[in-house]
Amino acid sequence: MTILITGARGTIARSLIRQLVAAGHEVRAATRSPAPLAGLAHLPSGVDVTRVDFSAPATFASVLDGVRAVFLYAERDGLGEFLRHARTAGVEHAVLLSAASADASSADPLASMHGKAEEEVAASDLAWTFLRPGGFATNTLQWAGTIRSHGTVRDPFPDARSAPVHEADIASVALHALTGPGHRGAVHLLTGPEVLTRRRQAELIGEVVGRTVAFEIQDLDEHRRDLARWGPPEIAEALVRNAAEAVHAPVPVSPAVEQITGHPARTFATWATDHAADFAG
Ligand SMILES: NC(=O)c1ccc[n+]([C@@H]2O[C@H](COP(=O)([O-])OP(=O)(O)OC[C@H]3O[C@@H](n4cnc5c(N)ncnc54)[C@H](OP(=O)(O)O)[C@@H]3O)[C@@H](O)[C@H]2O)c1
Incomplete structure (x- = not known):
């Protein structure tokens, strides 16, 4: 089973890719900008890096081939279209990096952006897990x-x-959500x-x-x-x-990191x- 990590230049995405590869999982890293691999220099060698741009559906097909689970940032432009393609391609589960403040009806633009991304993922027919970290x-x-x-x-x-929560802990929870049982439909509040x-x-x-x-x-x-x-x-x-x-x-200080990762x-x-x-x- 291939796991697709979008936003691969992101701090959490890079930590997640390293942890998945170390645990022996098959990973595809997708980024808007794979050439000249800016920000991707520290990925483990051998990781399949490819381009995906949510505003360019032509980039979806090859990236989704053989993928069963996907990690997403709360980047809403084109997200719905990407999720439709993912469902058709056989993806089963999406893990979304949201935020503790997520609330689609909030007047706060950050809370509303994350809340609306959650709504879009929940409406997609994929199983989902929402990671809601507090301040990084x-x-x-x-x-x-x-x-x-x-x-x-x-x-x-x-x-x-x-x-403050360490990026490696968010990534570690994402790894468990993507690869282990019991996270479908779960909302995890994550803090240091x-x-x-x-x-x-x-x-x-x-x-x-x-x-x-x-x-x-x-x-x-x-x-x-x-x-x-x-x-x-x-x-x-x-x-x-x-x-x-x-x-x-x-x-709030959440026990979720320790409960999910065991450390x-x-x-x-x-x-x-x-x-x-x-x-x-
Ligand atoms: N900061 C907080 O306290 C906080 C709290 C709660 C939730 N969050 C959420 O977490 C997200 C940040 O996560 P993060 O720290 O892992 O992300 P990040 O390192 O800021 O990267 C976010 C995205 O930006 C793109 N990117 C990275 N480096 C880039 C560069 N040099 N030039 C252009 N684009 C670049 C990447 O997508 P591509 O590879 O596709 O370009 C990546 O997915 C926030 O956007 C928010 O949704 C943050």
Whole structure:
């Protein structure tokens, strides 16, 4: 059985491909941009890499040949058409990377984007599993440049809290959902094992790389300009609103990573150690 991993340049997709190959599964990696394999340099050798673009149905046929399960990002453009082709080609199960906030009726563009992607997958006649992670540990990579150059983090929300989840744990849950029994129709809330403020995450990165990391309160407009790289202004605004709410809102810590994978969810200190090279200047 071939497992198709779409969005193969993504951080979670790459971890998932490595874990599936190590476990002996047959994997096909699909990306919008296989040539010149940008971002795919760290895939295990021998992985079948191919092009799929959800807005170009001509790219679907060869990619779906022999596939029984597929991993998807919540990329909605063309998703419905891709799912129809997948069903016709004999795909049985889709595992969707959604988000803890997923809610198709929400006014928040991120919550609504993930909720609508879930609705589309649920309407597809494929069996499905929804992975709903909270905040990613990788979000702190946006601090890497200033930590390397000045030993500082600039952010308006030092007290915003999350339970940052390691990409390898999300990928590990995805592996179990794609290859094991009991995940069809399941919704898995995924978090790291501990609730940490942004200030504490910065301190932990400093401890791992062996330097003091100062936390500077960034001006909100400057922060909005920094967030522009993630998408249109309404996305930046949603990220600001979510961070402001995360100062006081309760943060659930989910046992799902350990329950599903059999190992405790990786701590943020472990994540920072795994990514120390990104922060060392
Ligand atoms: N950040 C959070 O806290 C958070 C929380 C909950 C849910 N999520 C979900 O998780 C997703 C992010 O997952 P991730 O970290 O694995 O994704 P990522 O590394 O940001 O990659 C996402 C997608 O972007 C494309 N991509 C990757 N590198 C690229 C590059 N250099 N140039 C152009 N396109 C590139 C890839 O698709 P192709 O290979 O097809 O180009 C990939 O599927 C979010 O989009 C959201 O849906 C995030």
